[in-house]
Amino acid sequence: MAxxxxxxxxxxxxGTFLKYALxxxxxxxxxxxxxxxxxxxxxxxxxxxxxxxxxNLVQEAKKNGGxxxxxxxxxxxxxxxxxxxLVGRTPNIKKWADTxxxxxxxxxxxxxxxxxxxxxxxxxxxxxxxxxxGVKNVICxxxxxxxxxxxxxxxxxxxxxxxxxxxIGHMMIVHNGLPCNCGxxxxxxxxxxxxxxLREYVSRMAANKKTVPExxxxxxxxxxxxxxxxxxxxxxxxxxxxxxxxxxxxxNIFNPEMIVIGGGVADAGDAFIARxxxxxxxxxxxxxxxxxxxxxxxxxxxxxxxxxISLALEMLQKTNKVVASxx
Amino acid sequence: MAxxxxxxxxxxxxGTFLKYALxxxxxxxxxxxxxxxxxxxxxxxxxxxxxxxxxNLVQEAKKNGGxxxxxxxxxxxxxxxxxxxLVGRTPNIKKWADTxxxxxxxxxxxxxxxxxxxxxxxxxxxxxxxxxxGVKNVICxxxxxxxxxxxxxxxxxxxxxxxxxxxIGHMMIVHNGLPCNCGxxxxxxxxxxxxxxLREYVSRMAANKKTVPExxxxxxxxxxxxxxxxxxxxxxxxxxxxxxxxxxxxxNIFNPEMIVIGGGVADAGDAFIARxxxxxxxxxxxxxxxxxxxxxxxxxxxxxxxxxISLALEMLQKTNKVVASxx
Numbered sequence: 279m280a281x282x283x284x285x286x287x288x289x290x291x292x293g294t295f296l297k298y299a300l301x302x303x304x305x306x307x308x309x310x311x312x313x314x315x316x317x318x319x320x321x322x323x324x325x326x327x328x329x330x331x332x333x334n335l336v337q338e339a340k341k342n343g344g345x346x347x348x349x350x351x352x353x354x355x356x357x358x359x360x361x362x363x364l365v366g367r368t369p370n371i372k373k374w375a376d377t378x379x380x381x382x383x384x385x386x387x388x389x390x391x392x393x394x395x396x397x398x399x400x401x402x403x404x405x406x407x408x409x410x411x412g413v414k415n416v417i418c419x420x421x422x423x424x425x426x427x428x429x430x431x432x433x434x435x436x437x438x439x440x441x442x443x444x445x446i447g448h449m450m451i452v453h454n455g456l457p458c459n460c461g462x463x464x465x466x467x468x469x470x471x472x473x474x475x476l477r478e479y480v481s482r483m484a485a486n487k488k489t490v491p492e493x494x495x496x497x498x499x500x501x502x503x504x505x506x507x508x509x510x511x512x513x514x515x516x517x518x519x520x521x522x523x524x525x526x527x528x529x530n531i532f533n534p535e536m537i538v539i540g541g542g543v544a545d546a547g548d549a550f551i552a553r554x555x556x557x558x559x560x561x562x563x564x565x566x567x568x569x570x571x572x573x574x575x576x577x578x579x580x581x582x583x584x585x586x587i588s589l590a591l592e593m594l595q596k597t598n599k600v601v602a603s604x605x
Numbered sequence: 606m607a608x609x610x611x612x613x614x615x616x617x618x619x620g621t622f623l624k625y626a627l628x629x630x631x632x633x634x635x636x637x638x639x640x641x642x643x644x645x646x647x648x649x650x651x652x653x654x655x656x657x658x659x660x661n662l663v664q665e666a667k668k669n670g671g672x673x674x675x676x677x678x679x680x681x682x683x684x685x686x687x688x689x690x691l692v693g694r695t696p697n698i699k700k701w702a703d704t705x706x707x708x709x710x711x712x713x714x715x716x717x718x719x720x721x722x723x724x725x726x727x728x729x730x731x732x733x734x735x736x737x738x739g740v741k742n743v744i745c746x747x748x749x750x751x752x753x754x755x756x757x758x759x760x761x762x763x764x765x766x767x768x769x770x771x772x773i774g775h776m777m778i779v780h781n782g783l784p785c786n787c788g789x790x791x792x793x794x795x796x797x798x799x800x801x802x803l804r805e806y807v808s809r810m811a812a813n814k815k816t817v818p819e820x821x822x823x824x825x826x827x828x829x830x831x832x833x834x835x836x837x838x839x840x841x842x843x844x845x846x847x848x849x850x851x852x853x854x855x856x857n858i859f860n861p862e863m864i865v866i867g868g869g870v871a872d873a874g875d876a877f878i879a880r881x882x883x884x885x886x887x888x889x890x891x892x893x894x895x896x897x898x899x900x901x902x903x904x905x906x907x908x909x910x911x912x913x914i915s916l917a918l919e920m921l922q923k924t925n926k927v928v929a930s931x932x
Contacts, residue, residue, distance in 0.1 A: 356892055365892060415766045429858075431758065438860025439742045442892035445857040450888065452780045453796070453850045462853060462888045469780070523780045526789060530772040531756075531858070533765025561777065561789045565683055565692060565769035 283344030286590040287335045289328060289351045290396070290582025293317045293370040296324075297579070298331035300338045300346075301587030305407055309338045310583055317371040324371060325382055332387055348390045349383055350590030352399030352582045359441050362393040392593045396420075396582060398435050398444065400575070401428020403585030404538045409573040415534045417525070418575070419446060421543035425467040429532070447471070451523045469520035472496045472543055479513035500546045514550075517543075522557030529562040529570055540575025548574060610671030613917040614662045616655060616678045617723070617909025620644045620697040623651075624906070625658040627665045627673075628914030632734055636665045637910060644698040651698060652709055659714055675717045677917030678706055679726030679909045686768050689720040719920045723747075723909060725762050725771065727902070728755020730912030731865045736900040742861045744852070745902070746773060748870035752794040756859070774798070778850045796847035799823045799870055806840035827873045841877075844870075849884030856889040856897055867902025875901060 285308070290297040292315060299310035313331055316323040332349060339346045355368030362380025380391040394402075401418035410416045414433045420426035425447030429436040437443055447467035448460045455464025468474060472495075479499050483490045486509060491498060503510035525537055537558070539551060555572035562570075577584055612635070617624040619642060626637035640658055643650040659676060666673045682695030689707025707718040721729075728745035737743045741760045747753035752774030756763040764770055774794035775787045782791025795801060799822075806826050810817045813836060818825060830837035852864055864885070866878060882899035889897075904911055 427858075431763070436758065436859075438893065439862045440860055440892070440895060442890065442895070443858060443860030445860075445890060445893060448857040448890055449776070449854040450778060450850045453778050453782075453791075453847060455780075460857075460890045462857070462890065464780075464850070520780060523777045523791070527776040528858075530775040530787075530789070531754075531770060531855075532763075533767055533770030533772075535766045563769065563772060563775055563787045563789065565767070566765065566772060568767060568769070 283342065284347040284591075285335075285339040285342065285344050286587045286594075287332055287346055287349040288583040288586030288588075288590065289331060289349065290399070290586055291315060291317075291324070291328070291351065291353045291371070292396075292582075293354070296327050296331055297583050298335060299580070299583035299587060300335045300342075301584070301591065303591060305584065305588050305591060307580065307584065307587070308342060309335070310580070315371070317374075319372065321371070321373045321377055324374065328383065329386055332383070336387075346387070346389060348392070348590040348594045349387065350399075350586035350588070350593075351379055351383070351391065351393040352396040352586045352589075353379060353393060354396055356442060357393055357395045357398075359392075359394055359437055362391060365441070390590075390594060390597065392589050394435070394589055395426075397426030398428045398437065399585035399589065400426065400540060400577075400581045401430060401538070401585070402435055402588050403577050403581040404540070404575050405430050405433070406588040407584050408577040408581070409538045409575055410536050413536045415532065416536045416538060417446065417528050417532060417534050418538045418540065419525075420541035420575070421471050421539060422541040423473060424471050426541070431532075446524070446528060449524060449527060451520065451527065466520070466524040470517050470524065474520075475499055475513050475517050475543070478516050479510060482509040482512055496543055497545070500550070514546075518550075518553050518557050521554050522561050525554065525558045525572075526561035526567075529558060529566050533566045534570060536571045536573060538573050538575050540577075540581065544574050610669065611674040611918075611921075612662075612666040612669065612671050613914045613921075614659055614673055614676040615910040615913030615915075615917065616658060616676065617726070617913055618642060618644075618651070618655070618678065618680045618698070619723075619909075620681070623654050623658055624910050625662060626907070626910035626914060627662045627669075628911070628918065630918060632911065632915050632918060634907065634911065634914070635669060636662070637907070642698075644701075646699065648698070648700045648704050651701065655710065656713055659710070663714075673714070673716060675719070675917040675921045676710055676714065677726075677913035677915070677920075678710070678718065678720040679723040679913045679916075680706060680720055681723055683769060684720055684722045686719075686721055686764055689718060692768070717917075717921060717924065719916050721762070721916055722753075724753030725755045725764065726912035726916065727753065727867060727904075727908045728757060728865070728912070729762055729915050730904050730908040731867070731902050732757050732760070733915040734911050735904040735908065736865045736902055737863050740863045742859065743863045743865060744773065744855050744859060744861050745865045745867065746852075747868035747902070748798050748866060749868040750800060751798050753868070758859075773851070773855060776851060776854060778847065778854065793847070793851040797844050797851065801847075802826055802840050802844050802870070805843050806837060809836040809839055823870055824872070827877070841873075845877075845880050845884045848881050849888050852881070852885045852899075853888035853894075856885060857893050860893045861897060863898045863900060865900050865902050867904075867908065871901050
């Protein structure tokens, strides 16, 4: 590697697209693109897409006078970070159970690969290049169809003893409440993520004998709330009240410096985030809440690639340090 | 200090007694005793009691051919660990608000002092010398009049950004439930600690027009449950069900290796702990719960002194390391 500039590949695997990007040693993105991920086909097809993406990045690295030094990957599902592979299945990608992502990519490209779940990758991205840049203790929540959680303690991702932690969406905030796919009941995400807002909106509209648009989205609900529609505002108020309960609990447990909220629901904007902040303040313990900032995630669609690049470059640095200390 | 054997003082300050003990460099207790803490009088009185205890330990250290090297203190209330002082008031000790515990003791004895809150001290004790010896990721809960929480991550106490974290008793498990002194609603401790069990028992007895002993305690409720009393069993079942919700949430968040349960309520015994374990398994995510042990705290009344000694000796080692690296 003598003299060559080091570049890093970030892959963000989703059910529809594989987003990918080239980053430099500071995590800045030099190039990005996406390919259909073919997640509805097979694991082998998905790997062909990933190979193609990395080959493109190898070329981009050359164009920039350097070479690809490591690959970072964000994937849906539970990831064994140590082994770089899935644990069990993920609903988003067919035939992807227990897949050895690291092994397959390393066999193909002979450079180090690190893999983490997409919620952790998003949290890493926001803490390195986004809303929580330079902040050490952060709770990240991606509000979409569920809640993806990432927890940074002293600047590092907290993954749990066996990489199964940080499931803040499955903190139970309603004792013996709605049954959840996770096996629990009354989980945080069941009352705050997009389906909860839509469920509440549809039921309130039905109760008032009003018609709901056929393909209603949270975006539409937020628009209608802004236009003053009563039911839309009630559905959003409900979600915010539950968010107050859940995030205040996390504040009492972690006493973080910042909560970062991302995902589709957060696109509702800064006023929405400010209302969540107030709802948290109402319920959190004062000493634990003191100085806690609540911010909207800023990296949007780039978060996955930015986080994967950060993961690759930081892990390579750490590995090299360990190797150096052994010489 | 050349050649002299190092000993450590552990003080465990409570509303009724100050327990204190002398420990060696491995945390083993050589001597222990207690004094009335005079917490109902004034902060100055409490310090006179602490001074007396430390003077006794100085003598004990001499008897054992060494000297006192550092003091560890466990205190009720919120503690600023960096400064070694209280933040605000504690209901257990009169006129103790914002007290500078470290400063006062250091002025008197001219050796290093570290102070932490009693729940953290208990968690440290169990992880160093008790049920969680050698375990790196542990959730400790002391069930008494409330829940005292201690969280160990990678073997170290997690205190939060400003020492206001680990308040697991104030994780809200009943959205907009019972109002709590902390400012929140539906807090974990309101449904699981001793007052909750007694409240439930008394109300069920009243509903069935049965008389309750005048000074009923959880101990009596557990005895009566063992004797087959319906209402006592129902009250305990209720608390266990709520414990399942709260601890399962903590499992999903932390994916710990072990949960240690102490305090008066845990004295109900191993069968009670086994039932709590089952209630957690019922609600926690399988990957997060895999291999998680649920154990009863084993140090009992000694936990405070053992933890305070561990704190003192470990902090002195760390400080000396830092000093050595600066030379």
